[in-house]
Amino acid sequence: MFRFLLGRLAVLIPTFIGVSIIAFSFIRLLPGDPVALLSGERVMSPERHAEISHQLGFDRHIVVQYLDYLWGVLRGDFGLSIVTKKPVIDQFLELFPATVELSLCAIIFAVVVGIPAGVIAAIKRGSIFDQIIMGTALVGFSMPIFWWGLLLIIVVSGMLQWTPVSGRISLMFFFPSVTGFMLIDSLLSGQEGAFQSAFNHLILPTIVLGTIPLAVIARQTRSAMLEVLSEDYVRTARAKGLSTFRVVGIHALRNAMIPVVTTIGLQIGVMLAGAILTETIFSWPGIGKWMVDSVFRRDYAVIQGGLLIIAGVIMLVNLAVDLLYGLINPRIRH
């Protein structure tokens, strides 16, 4: 296991250095003067330019600049936002819980619906259930989710008036952030109706963000189950006279889950990076919306820092998934 971890790290570290080089060069590749871009000052005298340039360290050798940048990153210094002048990392930490909350709900939704759907499709292979489930999964897989979100808003929020259109909680409620998770904070606040409001705000974004993972998980569960169901040990289990539930639930599902777990892990990594489209549609104050807003505000410092943090988060999650995978499937370690 230790060697396995070392092997993964040997790939991860050069990749992270590469990612940091990309983030570092990003601001220098943009059309225009990086000093003006980073300071946010449009018109400045040559003296002022030289001063800021010196402040930002742009008058040094490029390699020194990079090493300085990397050293800052390793200490958690990702620069200051041009617009708010606050540290990028602080903004990230402030918004990250919203993204985590949404991603977790979406992945739970996808797993809770997707795995049973895939299992049923596999057991009832070729039946009308199978065809309906797989047909729906293919539609979900092909869905432009930004449109799916708008459609749900039209029907569920507009026509039926069941759920709110945007945000995390009704403006009526105000309480301090303890965990950053609205569902938990609203319970802790003890205000009547607060939890209900937070929950209602989560429903549509969860469905929209969970749709594609749900389709992928259902399709993969089905094919993994089909493969496993034809194995000898499943036939043995049936021959022993075990109930279908036991055969499918205990013997087959456990082994079929191995590839599915990897998929789930990879999906979590992508989601934690911020659901750009979902968060934009529902004005969800998370990482994805933050990045899109920064692109439009031309807050290049945030884009630069955010890219690096996000890539780091994805790499760490993928590493965790790899390790977990090694635990449930010992064969992979060698």
Next chain:
Amino acid sequence: MTEVTVTTAISTDPSRRARLAEFWYYFSENRGAVIGLVFFVFLVLLALCAPLIAPHDPTIQYRESVLLPPFWEEGGRAAFLLGTDAVGRDMLSRLIYGTRFSLFVGVIVTTLSLVGGILVGVIAGYFRGWVDTVIMRIMDIILAFPSLLLALVLVAVLGPGLTNAMIAIALVFQPHFVRLTRAAVMTEKTRDYVVAAKVAGAGHLRLMFKTILPNCMAPLIVQATLSFSSAILDAAALGFLGMGAQPPTPEWGTMLAEAREFILRAWWVVTLPGLAILATVLAINLMGDGLRDALDPKLKRS
């Protein structure tokens, strides 16, 4: 058993026509794939003949008929079958012209990432060593970013627009082709026929592209259909975020972005472009499933 018969069928009659016939046999067994193909051909015809079919110019604004509903709803007019948008442009014509942009994006992005990915992947898989290591690390770096975010930032650097969006998406898709090609080349490289060709004196270029590559195409074709549909989705997403095709281009994603403020007043300006995207992507994915069944012997009849 079936696999065995299939391979003998190929080896006894290696002519191109027999292989095509065999391919069509498996492809046409998948009903969804055939439906997808028919719809796709329909879209291609629509795109090619857009100026002949579309009843109006997609950019002309009929100021006296703004936000007209489709003809079957109250207030709709036969002149505008699917209604008009917020500045009085004909929805049907814009949707028809939109087919051109989406298919164009799919073709260009897939070609760029496929050709680039094959070139780089063959080099990595054939030469191995430090060349391989460097190439694969660079691909890992690209894959470390979420693809849509990376495409968004690249477009922000290059400047918003359809061309830059296509370049960005192609760049983001490329690593998948590189990985697939490299893996396939690595398994093929040690086969006897490659060694035989080498002994017969074939040069590197010939070995790479004439001997090995044709035998690696099956997974690449499947991946190509997948990226064709993903490219359409991502380009529409960038258009929706305001970073893809710019108004008044009748690109479906851009149309959706313009329609956002009317979602609760005029359902058709929001529903129709999205439905067009969904139907196109679905048709291509259906075809992709059929292609996989027909090309990948391991998955045949699963």
